[in-house]
Amino acid sequence: xxxxxxxxxxxxxxxxxxxxxxxxxxxxxxxxxxxxxxxxxxxxxxxxxxxxxxxxxxxxxxxxxxxxxxxxxxxxxxxxxxxxxxxxxxxxxxxxxxxxxxxxxxxxxxxxxxxxxxxxxxxxxxxxxxxxxxxxxxxxxxxxxxxxxxxxxxxxxxxxxxxxxxxxxxxxxxxxxxxxxxxxxxxxxxxxxxxxxxxxxxxxxxxxxxxxxxxxxxxxxxxxxxxxxxxxxxxxxxxxxxxxxxxxxxxxxxxxxxxxxxxxxxxxxxxxxxxxxxxxxxxxxxxxxxxxxxxxxxxxxxxxxxxxxxxxxxxxxxxxxxxxxxxxxxxxxxxxxxxxxxxxxxxxxxxxxxxxxxxxxxxxxxxxxxxxxxxxxxxxxxxxxxxxxxxxxxxxxxxxxxxxxxxxxxxxxxxxxxxxxxxxxxxxx
Amino acid sequence: xxxxxxxxxxxxxxxxxxxxxxxxxxxxxxxxxxxxxxxxxxxxxxxxxxxxxxxxxxxxxxxxxxxxxxxxxxxxxxxxxxxxxxxxxxxxxxxxxxxxxxxxxxxxxxxxxxxxxxxxxxxxxxxxxxxxxxxxxxxxxxxxxxxxxxxxxxxxxxxxxxxxxxxxxxxxxxxxxxxxxxxxxxxxxxxxxxxxxxxxxxxxxxxxxxxxxxxxxxxxxxxxxxxxxxxxxxxxxxxxxxxxxxxxxxxxxxxxxxxxxxxxxxxxxxxxxxxxxxxxxxxxxxxxxxxxxxxxxxxxxxxxxxxxxxxxxxxxxxxxxxxxxxxxxxxxxxxxxxxxxxxxxxxxxxxxxxxxxxxxxxxxxxxxxxxxxxxxxxxxxxxxxxxxxxxxxxxxxxxxxxxxxxxxxxxxxxxxxxxxxxxxxxxxx
Numbered sequence: 001x002x003x004x005x006x007x008x009x010x011x012x013x014x015x016x017x018x019x020x021x022x023x024x025x026x027x028x029x030x031x032x033x034x035x036x037x038x039x040x041x042x043x044x045x046x047x048x049x050x051x052x053x054x055x056x057x058x059x060x061x062x063x064x065x066x067x068x069x070x071x072x073x074x075x076x077x078x079x080x081x082x083x084x085x086x087x088x089x090x091x092x093x094x095x096x097x098x099x100x101x102x103x104x105x106x107x108x109x110x111x112x113x114x115x116x117x118x119x120x121x122x123x124x125x126x127x128x129x130x131x132x133x134x135x136x137x138x139x140x141x142x143x144x145x146x147x148x149x150x151x152x153x154x155x156x157x158x159x160x161x162x163x164x165x166x167x168x169x170x171x172x173x174x175x176x177x178x179x180x181x182x183x184x185x186x187x188x189x190x191x192x193x194x195x196x197x198x199x200x201x202x203x204x205x206x207x208x209x210x211x212x213x214x215x216x217x218x219x220x221x222x223x224x225x226x227x228x229x230x231x232x233x234x235x236x237x238x239x240x241x242x243x244x245x246x247x248x249x250x251x252x253x254x255x256x257x258x259x260x261x262x263x264x265x266x267x268x269x270x271x272x273x274x275x276x277x278x279x280x281x282x283x284x285x286x287x288x289x290x291x292x293x294x295x296x297x298x299x300x301x302x303x304x305x306x307x308x309x310x311x312x313x314x315x316x317x318x319x320x321x322x323x324x325x326x327x328x329x330x331x332x333x334x335x336x337x338x339x340x341x342x343x344x345x346x347x348x349x350x351x352x353x354x355x356x357x358x359x360x361x362x363x364x365x366x367x368x369x370x371x372x373x374x375x376x377x378x379x380x381x382x383x384x385x386x387x388x389x390x391x392x393x394x395x396x397x398x399x400x401x402x403x404x405x406x407x408x409x410x411x412x413x414x415x416x417x418x419x420x421x422x423x424x425x426x427x428x429x
Numbered sequence: 430x431x432x433x434x435x436x437x438x439x440x441x442x443x444x445x446x447x448x449x450x451x452x453x454x455x456x457x458x459x460x461x462x463x464x465x466x467x468x469x470x471x472x473x474x475x476x477x478x479x480x481x482x483x484x485x486x487x488x489x490x491x492x493x494x495x496x497x498x499x500x501x502x503x504x505x506x507x508x509x510x511x512x513x514x515x516x517x518x519x520x521x522x523x524x525x526x527x528x529x530x531x532x533x534x535x536x537x538x539x540x541x542x543x544x545x546x547x548x549x550x551x552x553x554x555x556x557x558x559x560x561x562x563x564x565x566x567x568x569x570x571x572x573x574x575x576x577x578x579x580x581x582x583x584x585x586x587x588x589x590x591x592x593x594x595x596x597x598x599x600x601x602x603x604x605x606x607x608x609x610x611x612x613x614x615x616x617x618x619x620x621x622x623x624x625x626x627x628x629x630x631x632x633x634x635x636x637x638x639x640x641x642x643x644x645x646x647x648x649x650x651x652x653x654x655x656x657x658x659x660x661x662x663x664x665x666x667x668x669x670x671x672x673x674x675x676x677x678x679x680x681x682x683x684x685x686x687x688x689x690x691x692x693x694x695x696x697x698x699x700x701x702x703x704x705x706x707x708x709x710x711x712x713x714x715x716x717x718x719x720x721x722x723x724x725x726x727x728x729x730x731x732x733x734x735x736x737x738x739x740x741x742x743x744x745x746x747x748x749x750x751x752x753x754x755x756x757x758x759x760x761x762x763x764x765x766x767x768x769x770x771x772x773x774x775x776x777x778x779x780x781x782x783x784x785x786x787x788x789x790x791x792x793x794x795x796x797x798x799x800x801x802x803x804x805x806x807x808x809x810x811x812x813x814x815x816x817x818x819x820x821x822x823x824x825x826x827x828x829x830x831x832x833x834x835x836x837x838x839x840x841x842x843x844x845x846x847x848x849x850x851x852x853x854x855x856x857x858x
Contacts, residue, residue, distance in 0.1 A: 299794045320507055320699050362837070415797040
């Protein structure tokens, strides 16, 4: 398939956040041209008139748990640790084979509506998410979720070898759920595996004050210091949330080039706190953004996340110029791509993977046109996502999905599973 | 026009936030039936199959400055007082007759995309907003904006008599911009007018710490105590923002039944602070929600505002159960209607004005269905607004506008004005 987009404003993010007018060509799963308007005799399968709308790299959702759609607005309004132990873990125990596949597909559909073209997806049975990803056409980096209850390091290493190289849309990275759901033995074993495979490690880190205090009580160290002491970061990696990092933690992030993935919707709804984003920026710490799972912040909406990253940063710093909107746009795209290791889909340039979105400026929230790029961060909404293309294929356009299943069938499958789980939970209670 | 909505989930908000299944009829500008499915031989001009989607009262935007669309993403990243004096006021001085009419129309279109069916609109030349409102079919409560620079109390009283009763879509209320932009003489005169007309007064109140401190320095009192001492609240009213209210201020709000209108997007982007919403709820203070103008929080999106009201409330209280989502939904609808005095369009019931929206549940962010009403607050987006009806007329449906002008003409008019102002500002600088 050869597609030509003409009359576009192009936010390539190759050098900076400036826009240029021109056109973009896609052939197969790659970008073959980005630049000014061309006279050409080449034949295309489709020519799309962008009508002055913005073409930009898709957003990279650097932390999520896609199959958790069944818990969306099922249990709300609890702090993290109660919510996990009293609600989430017992309900997750009722999942059956095949459930995670169907539940992840609802999340993938929502990512498309929000211009998200890849995710860093942490859940228990990676093969279900992998299959859902391949069938949908979505790009997923699965992440191991070792805990003392589920999944062993051995199983994770097996997944690592099985999934990497399986299909161009999926990859696998090593990870563990959190310090408080693991043991020193598990983390030692994991460290050995990471050092053998020479691969980065990601985990939930310093999401709440209670988590940090618990780790200090158990190990005499903050989570970040503890993880480093175990050699877990010898080949890089990073942490999800990073709300309560100390100066020493930040020094480790800075020195090792680790990625802090901020999840502001989740941290807001669970009252976990506001991450020190301006301090991360000042220290040159790598940043990316995640929605967290659909049971935490409920929606999977990168526009909400981007506004919160800049807005909460301003509130925390008591400074309206803190956490520059253009920096946030880079975190949401290039930053996320780097965190996952997806450097082949970070910017719009010849040879890069065609993971592209079109932002509709013909919507009242973008009018009149002033600073278009800042306005995507300050005012953007899912209604502005006119098209989402992954790996050269348009999966969402003008509100319609182009997937392997009808969207209604995807909803129905997820609802059936959710209803069964609710019924079982009621019977168990 | 007689319209019948069938197969709906109805969130009437008449008693509580429960949903019922059934149908709703509209004739002219009123609701004529809400209840279970009926067998009927009545003839309708249109029958809409809601397909299980939610019908609910439109959101009431209880604080905004609609004509400020020209400043959207034009000047960002400044704290309130610099932003007002260095950017907003000098640029507003370049507005010409007719500009506010055209600029307000962009905001009205955006309100429709967000399910907002009425606004409380504070700007300088009310007749322009009034005309824009009538021509668009939007419902507006204009609010006087007396300052020491523009608009006198006399002019405001003239507008009060001229606009109230002019057209069923528009009303007028007395107001002033803020303590720091008025004088004791203006406020005394205004108090006399309000007491003569026996009418409430609204104003920007305690938006920033600096504003409160300035008022204390000038008058030895917080803004709220000062306003009460002048008799401005003898017939009710309230304040916009209310971020930094003292215990004594809250006691006045409680005792006098005043409305605190919270504007969290604006307070976030301008780093003004987080309003004490849970404390307001605990004290039984009346609450409503506003977007503020499009130059403050940039977008006019009630879903963002609702999430922020509950989310920031949880962060401030360090409690994930604070500021209940269902309370927020009531603030956004019934609360706003009461604040404006629009008690004829607060809930869905026979005889009420037909200001109705349809929330699309057939979107990934609403699937699977669990707690539907909470999910509107936690996960809703403009993409869920399937229809917006005001005064019995559908003005927005399935992404299309049905207005007196094409949406492209509305954008063009606003862009032309904005470009002219930018050119003038450049020439002046």
